């Protein structure tokens with residue numbers, strides 16, 4: 001078989017960031033304010049701190065004003081709600097992101113429910129997930145949106161093809177399954193209670209893996225020529241690992257979105273894109 005194609009999210013995201021930067025520069029030159037993105041980080045998880053730093057830097061580089069709120073590990077739900085309320089009311093803030101996971105004593109549902117849907121750049125509120133389910137316009141979760149954009153950029157057909165999604169989370173698995181269905185794929189979702197997942201995965205023309213289990217997916221899960229999107233990300237002693245064992249699947253896949261350099265950079269790009277969309281709606285600028 002021919003060498004697999006690497007789906008380069010790093011390069012595509014950089015290209016798209018350039019386009020966003022140019023659009024933001026154009027409205028700034030017309031006298032508009034800068035778009036504002038608030039990032040709320042609760043606790044001292046080192047991986048979360050790195051992501052938040054990367055997100056802020058990416059925003060700044062394209063002309064979005066990042067603001068952050070860092071709360072101590074021992075914060076209460078009320079403490080977090082107060083910060084959400086403050087950003088909800090702030091006219092300089094277009095997007096609010098609450099970094100997941102939150103410490104166990106905090107009610108995640110209650111916090112998410114407080115974010116104004118028009119500022120929900122993660123697309124995680126019931127309002128935006130409902131809009132997505134109904135096929136209405138809203139803010140779409142970043143990782144799923146980035147995966148679809150990556151597939152599209154590489155001209156990977158979805159209509160009539162079999163897609164299998166490993167994982168059903170609100171952040172990734174569930175919304176990516178909805179988006180693939182909307183693009184006319186036949187979608188199956190696998191989760192931790194699915195018996196013989198390999199047998200199902202082996203039917204996939206497009207396999208999206210968001211299980212959060214390092215190197216879960218090996219050659220037994222792969223139909224020859226399949227397009228494999230690795231979403232998982234794990235920080236180990238030997239660098240970053242995905243949910244897909246790249247060496248073991250390499251001789252079978254048709255295309256692979258790798259870790260790092262695949263979905264991660266696309267996720268950050270879509271966060272910026274959602275912030276830009278929210279900003280234009282707030283400022284009454286045309287789409």
Ligand SMILES: NC(=O)C1=CN([C@@H]2O[C@H](COP(=O)(O)OP(=O)(O)OC[C@H]3O[C@@H](n4cnc5c(N)ncnc54)[C@H](OP(=O)(O)O)[C@@H]3O)[C@@H](O)[C@H]2O)C=CC1
Pocket residue numbers: 143166167168169170171172173190191192193194197210211212213216231232233234263264265267268
């Ligand atoms: N690159 C990026 O931009 C991003 C990467 N991630 C990464 O993606 C991964 C998934 O994230 P997220 O969706 O938030 O994780 P969650 O832990 O919320 O969800 C994991 C899902 O995978 C399922 N699952 C777990 N183990 C298995 C298994 N052995 N076989 C089949 N399904 C399984 C779970 O099933 P059940 O529902 O039954 O528990 C659950 O639905 C993580 O590694 C995360 O770090 C996340 C967001 C963005």
Ligand SMILES: Nc1nc(=O)c2c([nH]1)NC[C@@H]1CN(c3ccc(C(=O)N[C@@H](CCC(=O)O)C(=O)O)cc3)C=[N+]21
Pocket residue numbers: 050051054097098099100101122142143233240259260261262263264265267268
């Ligand atoms: N409310 C919320 N929204 C999220 O979108 C969200 C979240 N919480 N919690 C955690 C996960 C994880 N996540 C990543 C984003 C970028 C990279 C990324 O940029 N990865 C680079 C590598 C960066 C590195 O070196 O660590 C890559 O894959 O190439 C990874 C993971 C967003 N998440």
